[in-house]
Amino acid sequence: MTSTTSPVPVPGTEPFSADGGRTGVLLSHGFTGSPASMVPWGKHLAGLGYTVRVPRLPGHGTTWKDMNTTRWQDWYGEVDGALTDLRATCDRVVVAGLSMGGCLALRLAEKRPADVDAVVLVNPAVNLARFDIKLVPVLQWLVPAMPGIGNDIKMAGQDELGYDKTPLKALASQIAMWKTTRADLAAVTQPLLVFRSDEDHVLDPTSVDLIRAGVTSAVSELVPLHESYHVATIDNDAQLIFDRTAAFIAEHVGTSDD
Template sequence: MTSTTSPTLVPGAEPFSADGGRTGFLLSHGFTGSPASMTPWGKHLAGLGHTVRVPRLPGHGTTWKDMNKTRWDDWYGEVDAALTDLRACCDHVVVAGLSMGGCLALRLAEQRSADVDAVVLVNPAVNVARFDIKLVPVLQWLVPAMPGIGNDIKLPGQDEVGYDKTPLRALASQLKMWKATRADLAAVTQPLLVFKSDDDHVLDPSSVELIRAGVSSKVSELVPLHESYHVATIDNDAQLIFDRTATFVAEHVGTPDD
């Protein structure tokens, strides 16, 4: 793993890691979020005996100004290193991601197909129809940040430990990652499980539509989430995500570790 704990790390944003059986899970959080959105899922999987990595993406969990110094290849480099770590100790690896983490998971499946056995996405982000987002490549040179998009959660009392501002240079880089990932979606052949919230105040439906139309996966399942907003991994449908993922992996990757 390449990330280290920063002196300015916000409490709750720490990465999570657990060593277990020969089936590994790589869980990636979203843009301006932190491992806090994925760690409960990771702990659930670890409790089932699996090996788990929940990395903290560079520039996250500290300050939005730190994040504005990072680019998408930094975030991809972190999950790429985590995948290499898991492949060294696991027979099978499932990559999963929330929002931008879903884009990173897809990119891993595209670039390292032999190392990824299945893909699980929760409200994945590879596109957005908002007009102001189209202006970001120019706006990034005029203002450093826009209002934040974090904590879109229906369940009271939950916190993804994210930023209250959206760093625009980092966002402009994310748009480039989206474009690159969309262009290579046909390279995704692994079994695909997608969770999509009915009520999502961060993303419109276009990302899920583009992904499902673009991949080459013979198995592609869509599960609607009726009681959660964007950060569904720590919302009302979290247990549904956990349970359905376990069933999907058992059916399409293999039985639980012997």
């Protein structure tokens, strides 16, 4: 269910949109995060001539209590609509995401294979091996939130403008989305590029391992990030992510001018 109120978004969490060539890129931020973590990446790709969309997921960029009224179907609906928007003007579309945004990107590739030409993931989330995660379906009815997971960034002075609490009803829904997405990973056949930080204080290595073992992509590249934590898109390796993404798109999908 979606909140009936409309809290005022936090400045700096605005969606980003840029119209360019016939190749589009959809970038999705992560759980409790905001477009602030993706806009620099989006602006870089827009500068190369790509058509870019960075939506703000429902319940994000406002308050954690607002987010607790949203579910994974709301978040998926937002990126699904953005993909439809891109396909209206673009011949090819790449979907990309950070953390939970990576799960959403994979779900788009699973459900809309004809509309997704490649997938790019940064520290994608489809699993957590922590024991307390198993308790969330029960805990969500006992407490509204637990401490936040945001701003796991090595570079000083960066801020993804996320929440300082983790809303548990929303987290329980994310876990359900992970399970659904993992079950259909074999449907992902598109070229896949995955960035994984060596040191990540939010996710363990199981997500990337499960993704790479589960997809049936003929092209599956893994790029280690040595100088970034979880929110690598605005960390020390951001330029590496930007450059490798552009090269990957040009090689496997097409340049912005094609």
